Amino acid sequence: MTHPTPVLELRDVRKTYRLPHGQRLRAVDGISLRVMPGEMLGLVGESGCGKSTLGRCMLRLDDVSSGQVLFEGRDITTLSERKLRPLRPGMQMVFQNSTAALNPRRSIGDLLAEPLRVHPGPDGRRRAAATITARLHELMALVGLPASALARYPHAFSGGQRQRINIARALALSPRLVVADEPVSALDVSVQAQIVNLFAELRERLGLTYVFVAHDLAVVRQISTRVAVMYLGAIVECGGTDDVLHAPAHPYTAALIAAVPRPMVGAPPAMLLRGDVPSPVNRPAGCRFHTRCPQAQARCSAEEPQLRAIRPNHEVACHYPPGEENPPA
Amino acid sequence: MPADPVPLLDVRDLCVSVPANGSMIRLVENVSFCVNEAEIVGLVGESGSGKSVTAMALMGLIDSPGVQVSGSARFRGQELVGMAPRALRNLRGGDIAMIFQDPMTAFTPVYTIGWQIDEQIRAHERLSRRAARARTVQLLAEMGVPDPARTAQRYPHQLSGGLRQRAMIAMALSCNPTLLIADEPTTALDVTVQAQILDLLRGLRHSHGSSVLLITHDMGVVAQTCSRTLVLYSGRMAESGPTATLFARPAHPYTAALLDSIPPLYGTRPHRLPAIAGVPPTPQERPAGCAFGPRCAYVHATCLPAPPPLASIGAGQQAACVLPTEGKPLPPRATAQAMQP
Ligand SMILES: Nc1ncnc2c1ncn2[C@@H]1O[C@H](COP(=O)(O)OP(=O)(O)O)[C@@H](O)[C@H]1O
Numbered sequence A: 001m002t003h004p005t006p007v008l009e010l011r012d013v014r015k016t017y018r019l020p021h022g023q024r025l026r027a028v029d030g031i032s033l034r035v036m037p038g039e040m041l042g043l044v045g046e047s048g049c050g051k052s053t054l055g056r057c058m059l060r061l062d063d064v065s066s067g068q069v070l071f072e073g074r075d076i077t078t079l080s081e082r083k084l085r086p087l088r089p090g091m092q093m094v095f096q097n098s099t100a101a102l103n104p105r106r107s108i109g110d111l112l113a114e115p116l117r118v119h120p121g122p123d124g125r126r127r128a129a130a131t132i133t134a135r136l137h138e139l140m141a142l143v144g145l146p147a148s149a150l151a152r153y154p155h156a157f158s159g160g161q162r163q164r165i166n167i168a169r170a171l172a173l174s175p176r177l178v179v180a181d182e183p184v185s186a187l188d189v190s191v192q193a194q195i196v197n198l199f200a201e202l203r204e205r206l207g208l209t210y211v212f213v214a215h216d217l218a219v220v221r222q223i224s225t226r227v228a229v230m231y232l233g234a235i236v237e238c239g240g241t242d243d244v245l246h247a248p249a250h251p252y253t254a255a256l257i258a259a260v261p262r263p264m265v266g267a268p269p270a271m272l273l274r275g276d277v278p279s280p281v282n283r284p285a286g287c288r289f290h291t292r293c294p295q296a297q298a299r300c301s302a303e304e305p306q307l308r309a310i311r312p313n314h315e316v317a318c319h320y321p322p323g324e325e326n327p328p329a
Numbered sequence B: 001m002p003a004d005p006v007p008l009l010d011v012r013d014l015c016v017s018v019p020a021n022g023s024m025i026r027l028v029e030n031v032s033f034c035v036n037e038a039e040i041v042g043l044v045g046e047s048g049s050g051k052s053v054t055a056m057a058l059m060g061l062i063d064s065p066g067v068q069v070s071g072s073a074r075f076r077g078q079e080l081v082g083m084a085p086r087a088l089r090n091l092r093g094g095d096i097a098m099i100f101q102d103p104m105t106a107f108t109p110v111y112t113i114g115w116q117i118d119e120q121i122r123a124h125e126r127l128s129r130r131a132a133r134a135r136t137v138q139l140l141a142e143m144g145v146p147d148p149a150r151t152a153q154r155y156p157h158q159l160s161g162g163l164r165q166r167a168m169i170a171m172a173l174s175c176n177p178t179l180l181i182a183d184e185p186t187t188a189l190d191v192t193v194q195a196q197i198l199d200l201l202r203g204l205r206h207s208h209g210s211s212v213l214l215i216t217h218d219m220g221v222v223a224q225t226c227s228r229t230l231v232l233y234s235g236r237m238a239e240s241g242p243t244a245t246l247f248a249r250p251a252h253p254y255t256a257a258l259l260d261s262i263p264p265l266y267g268t269r270p271h272r273l274p275a276i277a278g279v280p281p282t283p284q285e286r287p288a289g290c291a292f293g294p295r296c297a298y299v300h301a302t303c304l305p306a307p308p309p310l311a312s313i314g315a316g317q318q319a320a321c322v323l324p325t326e327g328k329p330l331p332p333r334a335t336a337q338a339m340q341p
């Protein structure tokens, strides 16, 4: 049996920022993962846990400090910007803040045409004006906006419409991988559902592969086939969406799920975690979660648990996952 | 039958208008609700629905030129609408306190949080600096701040978001308010910290006898916290009632659609979410009849001439929709979210 090449592969990726006074902030602290074609990976965790940094490293929008990033099997970790350029159309990003991402002084048509003008077409030649215009109309239809939107400016649109425009721009060059950083979290609930549906539709129509960075677990469940849970720069649990969300093996995942305020009266009260997320500058030794973990034991503050499979396609970095009678020595 | 208790806060037909392009625009229109002693009431709606304007109007904090506030808001029988600014100021930070999404708006960056809470206490009570600080430290401890004496000596920017929010609640509670107005107090926080703060707010009823008017856009937060809920849409009340009733049998199509559009955490994952098309209208472009009409799956001729009045559904539930009065109430929610996997 031949295995398909992952669209994206990370091998022990680290991203460390140097702060004044010789301190180091380990934003991404040794992450390995593979995203297969057609997969939708949800990356969840609380603010500051390194989700956005990891997202940018995936697309080489940030350089990694160590480790390797492979896009469609090709090591892009240290490629120069010039060598990276022909690969850029294949991998695109959608950001949270739909307003900041759009220059207010340029029309939507102009904003969307830019990547099409800058990058050559599939034949290696510059795209003709008529080709670009046709593509702009296609993109509008794809994201559910009227073609008349092309002549208008960003301020004329609501938050949800601007997010559609951002998605259209990310799709302009027909990427195969889309990394979306909190693409719906700034939107109102009634609009959020529209955009969540749009992502699902686009995947079916275009065969895209997604990485979704999000903090809303219900949104992540709707949109992902697999979920990776991050805490202080590392993945602490990873697996099929409902395996992770309905049978969490890491106490942090369990706490995160329990803390989601469910839109129903009479849901069991949340199991409360103590304190806030520690600073990534001074991350706890041993298990990075042990300072807040309700079931920590002596070993947890001494020895760092490694990510290991507890079932097929379900990995956890915890010494004492539930249901394991005899934890490994 | 015992008489209804006199509500702590009784708001009737509150309207807030601002001038724009030569005419007055109603940001908030005929909002009525009450908050009883030791009760948490939720004010929910999407952004721009008028939640903050309602709260600011109650507190006399809207200072935009030409603003007009009408209707009535009685706090312990005292009329707040039209109250002299000085009297209102005494009430704020005394009997009524307010907290916001961003604690940095409540604190000055140049003083320690302890100093600021001390000052707040001393502004309302004759206390020595030392006695005030003792009270501050006690309040911080009650709010679950670890090492409160040392935390009091820190500046706002030195604290995490969760700690700042706790410190702000401590400051708000420093004068034993009977009513706490909390405007999106957990929106900027992570879920695990949000759960802690909601737990704290729920506890205030017992620990401090305070009532809370909780403003949020999150139906989950309402369900977990509020005994009664008011749903705003485009500056108007869409529906109000006991939270449990509202979630089980919403009477307004907007409430029902809003609940349905939330992706479920358990149970079957729908192929597509039942989304509401379009966006809420701004106050300027609010349509003539039902403001939800253009997005409503049930819209028909009687919805269009004028905004439907609030109709009583029973058991404290009211909805501004023509369907119940036409004998065609919405069915109970079919897609109620499963409790467990
Ligand atoms: N001072 C003001 N002048 C004019 N319009 C305002 C003012 N404050 C708020 N608005 C408008 O009033 C409406 C309700 O706003 P707001 O109460 O802030 O909504 P919410 O808190 O529900 O998000 C919005 O359309 C907003 O733009």
Ligand code: SF4
Residues within 6 Å of the ligand: B252, B253, B254, B290, B291, B292, B293, B294, B296, B297, B298, B299, B300, B302, B303, B308, B320, B321, B322, B323
């Ligand atoms: S009044 Fe008509 S348009 Fe408005 S919510 Fe009811 S059915 Fe829908």
Ligand SMILES: [Mg+2]
Residues within 6 Å of the ligand: B051, B052, B183, B184
């Ligand atoms: Mg607001």
